[in-house]
Amino acid sequence: MSKAGEDRGADVGAESDAPPSELRRAQEARLLTAWRIPKGFRYWSEVNNTEVGRWYTSVAFLFFLFGGVLALLMRIQLARPNNRFVSAERYDELFTLHGSIMMFLFAVPIFEAFSIMVLPQMLGARDLPFPRLSAYGFWCFLIGGVFVCASIFFGIAPRGGWFMYPPLTSRFQKGAGADVWLLGLSFIEVASIAAAVELIIGVLKCRPPGMRINLVPLYAWYILVVGVMIVFAFPPLIAGDVLLEVERMLDWPFFDPTRGGDPLLWQHLFWIFGHPEVYIVFLPSVALVATIVPTFARTPMVGYGWIVLAAIGTGFLRFGLWVHHMFTTGLPGVSLGFFSAASQAVAIPTGVQVFCFIATLLVGRVSYRLPMLYLLGGLSTFLIGGLTGVMVALVPFDLQAHDSHFVVGHLHSVLIGGTIFPILAAFYYFYPLVSGKHLSKKLGRVAFFLVFVGFNVTFLPIHLSGLRGMPRRVFTYPAGAGLETLNLVSTVGAFVLAAGMLVFVVDVLRPKKKDPDAERNPWNGGTLEWLTEPDKPWGVRSVPEIDERYPLWHQRDFVRDHDEGRFFLPDAEELKRETLLTTPIDATPTQCLRVGGPTFVTHWAALFTGGAFIFSTFHWWWSALASSVLALFTILGWLWTGTAIIPEKAEKDVGRGLKLPLYVSGPGAVGWWAMLITMLGDMTAFVSLVFGYFFYWTGHRDFPPGSQPDAHPGLLLAGLGLVIAAWIGTVVSRRLNRRDRGGAFHAGTALSAALSIAGGVALVLSLTRAGLDPRAHVYGAIVWLLVVWTVIHVGLGVVMHLYVMARRIARRMTATHDADMAVVTLYWHFVGLTAITAVAVVAGFPLAVR
Amino acid sequence: MERLGAHGEASLAFAVQIPSPQSALEPAGRDAERIASLFPILFGGGAAIWLVVMGLTVYAVVLRDRRHQRDRTRRWVVGGGAFATTALLGLLLVRGLSAMPELLDPGAPGGPKIRVSGEQWWWRVRYELPDGASFELANELWLPRGRRMPLLLESPDVIHSFWLPSLGGKIDVIPGRVNRLGLEPTRTGTFTGVCAEYCGLSHARMLFHVVVVEPPAFEAWLAAQRADARAPAAVLAQRGHLLFQQHGCGACHAVRGTAARGAVGPDLTHVGGRVSVAAGTVANDVAGFEEWLARTEALKPGVHMPSFHMLSSEERNALATWLDGLQ
Amino acid sequence: MEPAARRDSLWWMVVSPSLWALHVLLSYGTVAVWCAKIASRDGALDGARVAVLVYTAFALTGVVAVGARGLGRERAVATPRYADTPGARRRFLGYTNLLLSALSFVAIVFGALPVLYLRSCR
Structure with a gap:
């Protein structure tokens, strides 16, 4: 126990507002149920961070x-x-x-x-x-x-x-x-x-x-x-x-x-x-x-x-x-x-x-x-x-x-x-x-x-x-x-x-059964990790409120308040795993987030993803393809059952008189942030490929080379137009869903998917029609790669269109609970940007240079 | 680890010892001297900084009871640390930058043009003389003392790096590019260089030698290298030449003045006069050639030349005698 | 409580370092294109040097502006930067922006030094 907590705990007679001990025990029992680590072989299905x-x-x-x-x-x-x-x-x-x-x-x-x-x-x-x-x-x-x-x-x-x-x-x-x-x-x-x-x-x-x-x-x-x-x-x-x-x-x-x-x-x-x-x-x-x-x-x-x-x-x-x-x-x-x-x-x-x-x-x-x-x-x-x-x-x-x-x-x-x-x-x-x-x-x-x-x-x-x-x-x-x-x-x-x-x-x-147990905070550290008790699976007994950089040193009664559950989320009434979300700057609470519990779906997903990569190493293409498809469906199944779950009630009392929503959609949601960050990384990879295109340009006297055809500009522009239309369609569909116009939403999303497919086909045709051979010269190779990259992203976008339509039909997505649609729309912004850049480079640069 | 030593079993020691210097610490060229002049600043300064920082840290740890005042310590240590670090690094950067133009000077054109090609796992060296003549040799360069010679470096296969610690720095040899390096020897002698970029199995067996001589000797060497190989006088050597022709060695190797015109492997016209054989793999004497012919792959893993272990030892001796005689 | 301290953004932190990054990329790109497309292998850097110095002037101006903004916020209130108030948070962010601007300033000046010492595409 922290020295500060011990010293100060004695002279502050605040016992009166402590929760009664039977309530505390009940809370702890519920927390334990929610965060219990499975036994036997199911132990390996645990997903908790510890x-x-x-x-x-x-x-x-x-x-x-x-x-x-x-x-x-x-x-x-x-x-x-x-x-x-x-x-x-x-x-x-x-x-x-x-x-x-x-x-x-x-x-x-x-x-x-x-x-x-x-x-x-x-x-x-x-x-x-x-x-x-x-x-x-x-x-x-x-x-x-x-x-x-x-x-x-x-x-x-x-x-x-x-x-x-x-x-x-x-x-x-x-x-x-x-x-x-x-x-x-x-x-x-x-x-x-x-x-x-x-x-x-x-x-x-x-x-x-x-x-x-x-x-x-x-x-x-x-x-x-x-x-x-x-x-x-x-x-x-x-x-x-x-x-x-x-x-x-x-x-x-x-x-x-x-x-x-x-x-x-x-x-x-x-x-x-x-x-x-x-x-x-x-x-x-x-x-x-x-x-x-x-x-x-x-x-x-x-x-x-x-x-x-x-x-x-x-x-x-x-x-x-x-x-x-x-x-x-x-x-x-x-x-x-x-x-x-x-x-x-x-x-x-x-x-x-x-x-x-x-x-x-x-x-x-x-x-x-x-x-x-x-x-x-x-x-x-x-x-x-x-x-x-x-x-x-x-x-x-x-x-x-x-x-x-x-x-x-x-x-x-x-x-x-x-x-x-x-x-x-x-x-x-x-x-x-x-x-x-x-x-x-x-x-x-x-x-x-x-x-x-x-x-x-x-x-x-x-x-x-x-x-x-x-x-x-x-x-x-x-x-x-x-x-x-x-x-x-x-x-x-x-x-x-x-x-x-x-x-x-x-x-x-070496076995340490006979060693004495360590104290809870043996080095007298000042930061929150030392609140943890190694034998408790829940991490913190209650989510503390902080007003110091080293709360264990400087905040009065801190450890006691934590241990007695006087802070936030001291309980798991619904026996679900929950944690608090706060704002990035001032850490004001915004949401009570329910996180996933033990599962084996992650193992299957990892196994199939691994199969896709490992089979490719040995050029076992059919196995690799089968493994990729299985991976895709496993991950979709995981998302379907485990994410954006509509809660049984809109808000929850997290303690200290604070009520927080259980479901958040759009820029406040962690899923939205995850998509944003992932796509920033994805864009970085794409920009690296575009850098490659211009790197070849600086390294050659003749780039794009006279010996190679360019992609068909008309088909490229048509493809881009269709992809942009699909992008706009996705944005509009999100609005339609917001207004709870189910039929229009489905029509809009289906149309977007169709436009995407047509756009992808047009983009590929622009290369095959022009007879651009990716093996003849690096120009063809890099142009092909930029276009294929774009088409793959469009293809994933279509999968997402189908996913949100299914979600809506299954009532797992509604007008008010539209986190999935918000994430998909965000993804499509990046697809639009990718397609515009790719076509601008592939179609525009030869025009500018030739 | 079942295959450990499978290759190693046969691969004996380098027969060749390396008596010639290859150390950046003993410069024998203008560039190496310029770089070495940085060493005292860098190592002396580095040692001083290390002592100060570690001294301060140990002092801080040992000094357990007398605490320093918070604000003043921050101002001195943090601010001072930041400013002193910035100033030192700025000075060092300026010192480094101001040395660069001379190091990057590729040397004046006019004399012989030297082309070096890094190939798995040897160096093809080609001198192109002002009068249009040219000749090729392998794993060896001769340079005149006191003149800055431009080298042009390229590679037909993978990336190598031409590093000659005694004379100057290194430059990568990259397929699809022609890189340049100026070398200006200040001392005569023989110096060893290495390939510094990992280039495959025998990366470690891709040495070369640079012989620095006074300008008149350099001109004499150029004249000697231009000449064709002399026909052998001794019977044994003549037999060696015959074997060379019979076993198709000329398909890969050229020996000017004979029927051998191959361009895949090293030009052997004056191979007997070089410092070493097979890029520093064996010594340049009859025994070295014999060993090389008998255990080519074992000495140099992955080498493109087949081993000639099926020849009798007499035949190998004859071949070696002829090759060694190609002075 | 400090009334002016309600809204702040983490994005200000990346402005100065981003100016540095832009400076490096532009300088590098300009020299690469100049030496590959305009000048010969031993050619002079003339135009590229001028361009790098112009980038430097712009980048330094931007960094100084961001630093001044940070300094203003750091000076605005007296609350210690480790306090649990919006004013302390604002002061802290201002201080961090100031320090990052100072570091970016040095890095940009360092980044401009090469064109003072190297005048050709060698």
């Missing part, structure tokens, strides 16, 4: 250990020159999988997993708004991750490096390895975006009443920024994946220079994703530091506003760094200069964060506990990485360091110092919150020193071997170049580091 977060974290950590073992194998191979421990081919698989696993299966997922687990607690919410979406994301992650990892045991592991540069990966490596990478990881990227949508909405809409934007926990600020960055950073990679996979499967020459393609386009798209990715991985760990430091300094964070500045500033600036991975590609020097400048600028907010942490330590009275040790080790390591990062951001230095082992040293300092150490600190810090027990202090110290010493012994020499001319991704190196000792030392260090991780794993896995 359980899903726990599984998610564990699986991500398992992938981390697997990736670490791969690294050890590489270090054995490099222990001496001309070693024969593994073959060149195997070595290529090892470093490809090591990088891919650490980035896609560990670093990003573990932060999402951690946030799914802890964020609702920090916000005093019972769950995130879409628990089933989190669960779906987790199962996708598990299937995709196992698929990618297992590939090495079946001889189909990717060998293109985690960056997968074509044309090596498009035409010069045999086998399905590249497809495993492209499809397996795209599948996981989709899950990552889903989780990001969930977390963004979580921070904006699921805060407790009174938690204004200036009182939000710093962790949540970082998660908000990172979530937004994922939504804008992953889609360019997905666009790149689409291009590369289409080239591999259909021979559309996006990256083939002999037919007008350009390998550099991949590098742009990959690094527009890849550099933000580094910060996507790093910022959540800073978020953990910003959570842990004030607790041990026993004082609020110094420079809250500065930290927010740093989070948002980094979030933006990191999008201006991508070309610094391309300093040696021969771009004009000025272009390199722009990105060198941004790379220097991004160090400013990073410096600010470090200094805020130091200031907090200076101001507070530091309680020097185990997690602090990890944070200090992390800072020391991260600083090395940050300083070498400033070095490689300088173009002249990078001309030497780029793609050498120096960069290997740099990036591991950043990622191990900036990510692994804080994550380990967080494990020690949050372990009591999640399991009610402490990890061992003794083992924790041993693990720390092994990891810290091991890290430095491994990676400091690697910087030097890089400057001595050792390039990256070599399976061996010649003797006599001054690299032998350095590499041997690194290998020894890697095993020390691994021994440290082993001690940590032993500590986590």
Whole structure:
């Protein structure tokens, strides 16, 4: 129990207004029924953030250990020159999988997993708004991750490096390895975006009443920024994946220079994703530091506003760094200069964060506990990485360091110092919150020193071997170049580091039945997650009202009021899982949101989605198609039964005399926000493809090339006209539904669907009629892709038309309860925008240039 | 892990040792010197910053009871941190930018034009002389000391990166593009370069050597390289030449002055005079050639050249003797 | 309670950084097109340099305006930024906008420096 709560609870005689204890017990029984975790095999149908977060974290950590073992194998191979421990081919698989696993299966997922687990607690919410979406994301992650990892045991592991540069990966490596990478990881990227949508909405809409934007926990600020960055950073990679996979499967020459393609386009798209990715991985760990430091300094964070500045500033600036991975590609020097400048600028907010942490330590009275040790080790390591990062951001230095082992040293300092150490600190810090027990202090110290010493012994020499001319991704190196000792030392260090991780794993896995239970708030933290009692499934007993940044330190009787259910939603009268929604700025309550409970539909959906991707890897087209159709219908079934449910009453008393609606439609609804954010990501992918079109233009003297026909302009315009008509039809249909004119609504929606289909057909005809061959030249390929992209979106729009018509017929959608229609209309705005852009580029640009 | 070492079983050590420098820390060219002049600033400054920040942190953690006043600490630490960081980074950026124009100078045209083509997994080097003549060699460049030589780099297959730490930085070699790199050696000697961009199985076996000589020696070398291969005098070497023709080596390799005109693999006209064989894979002597012919794939995984292990060791010896004699 | 503090928008936070992003993209795009389509490989940057400096002037003006607006709001009330009132929230948002504008300002100035040192398409 919080010290503040304890001290103050005694001298305030407010017992009189406490709910009677029998009422409290009844409330708790009802809450327990609503939030009960299923037993037996049905346990796995649970979707609550705590359980899903726990599984998610564990699986991500398992992938981390697997990736670490791969690294050890590489270090054995490099222990001496001309070693024969593994073959060149195997070595290529090892470093490809090591990088891919650490980035896609560990670093990003573990932060999402951690946030799914802890964020609702920090916000005093019972769950995130879409628990089933989190669960779906987790199962996708598990299937995709196992698929990618297992590939090495079946001889189909990717060998293109985690960056997968074509044309090596498009035409010069045999086998399905590249497809495993492209499809397996795209599948996981989709899950990552889903989780990001969930977390963004979580921070904006699921805060407790009174938690204004200036009182939000710093962790949540970082998660908000990172979530937004994922939504804008992953889609360019997905666009790149689409291009590369289409080239591999259909021979559309996006990256083939002999037919007008350009390998550099991949590098742009990959690094527009890849550099933000580094910060996507790093910022959540800073978020953990910003959570842990004030607790041990026993004082609020110094420079809250500065930290927010740093989070948002980094979030933006990191999008201006991508070309610094391309300093040696021969771009004009000025272009390199722009990105060198941004790379220097991004160090400013990073410096600010470090200094805020130091200031907090200076101001507070530091309680020097185990997690602090990890944070200090992390800072020391991260600083090395940050300083070498400033070095490689300088173009002249990078001309030497780029793609050498120096960069290997740099990036591991950043990622191990900036990510692994804080994550380990967080494990020690949050372990009591999640399991009610402490990890061992003794083992924790041993693990720390092994990891810290091991890290430095491994990676400091690697910087030097890089400057001595050792390039990256070599399976061996010649003797006599001054690299032998350095590499041997690194290998020894890697095993020390691994021994440290082993001690940590032993500590986590050892049975702790005999250990004493941890106190409820063992470190005396000030933020809401410490209200949680690990043995209670509901998260918070009542959703608190906040008026401080550290309510557990500063608000009177806070824990008592929470425990006695004096805040909001102390009860679950209808035995349904509920949480509060509030406004993004001032956190005024707006809705009592009912969230989904345990289900297996998410598993089926994940299985079929996974099937669609995995079967495609092996070119089993019919199975892939069947799996996609099953996935579509499973997801539709899930939406049908689980979303936009019309409640039995319009409003509900949530306590303290507050009545809130149970159903909200339009811009106030979380579903609407989810669609908006998803479509912003979707537009980003589309814009990446349009960027590709203009990139080809700048790279060619002759683009659109004289040798290739253009799409038929008349049919393109006709197609666009029909799609716009369908868009308008959708908007009008929504109004008709609002006015409860059922017949007119059905007619309008059906007409919109018909117009959409006609429009899609016209768009495709504009290409086939013109005889534009996507395989002959990249011009045809990119034009085809832009049109097909548009047509697929129109097609999904038709599915949505049919869905809302069915909803209306089944009385699951009415004039007043039209959340589905609001979401579909929003989707159609984006389809309209996509179609207009695509046609403007495909039809308009050749006219302007030719 | 059942296949671990399947390839490795046969792949023996590099026979060639690398005595020639390949370190960015020992510059022997104008660009490498310019970049190395940044090292003291970067590493010294970096170490100083690390010490200050860690010192401050440890001080803050150790100092448990004497708390600092909140507002003043914020002003000094946060504001100072932001301003000092900005100022330092600004200075560094300016220093970096001002060094760029010279580093990006591709060198003056006029002398021989040097074309380098990165191919899986070797470097095709072509000198085009002002008088219109040209010749090709592999995995080796000669440069005159004191003159900035322009290199034109391209690739017919995948992306490679031409990195010569001793003389300058690196430049990627990208299919569909011609990139440029100026090199200006300041010391004579032999230097090792590597491929820095992962380019497939034998990425690690794509070394090259740069020999820097005084300008007169450079002119002499150019003249020697232009010449055709000399016909072998010794019987063994003559037999080697015959085997070369019989086994169709000329389909891929050219030896100027003989019937061999292949353009797929390295030009072997003066192969015996080069520093190493097969892009730094084996030493350039008879034994090296023999080993290479016998265990081609094992030495260089994925290599396009077939192994000639079916030849008898005498035949391989004859071939090796002829090749080694192509000085 | 502060009467003027009712409505606020989170969108103001992204204005200054977006101006920076626009500045980078425009500068990069202009140079890319200039060097690919107008100038030769060793050609001078003339027009592109002028364009980048013009973008810089516009971007800096915008950032300063947003920063001034933020400063005004930060100065408007005396409530501490960690208080639970609409005025504190407004002050906090103003302060954040001010800091983000300052960072964007520096980043834009950094971003304009390359055209002062590099004058060709090399």
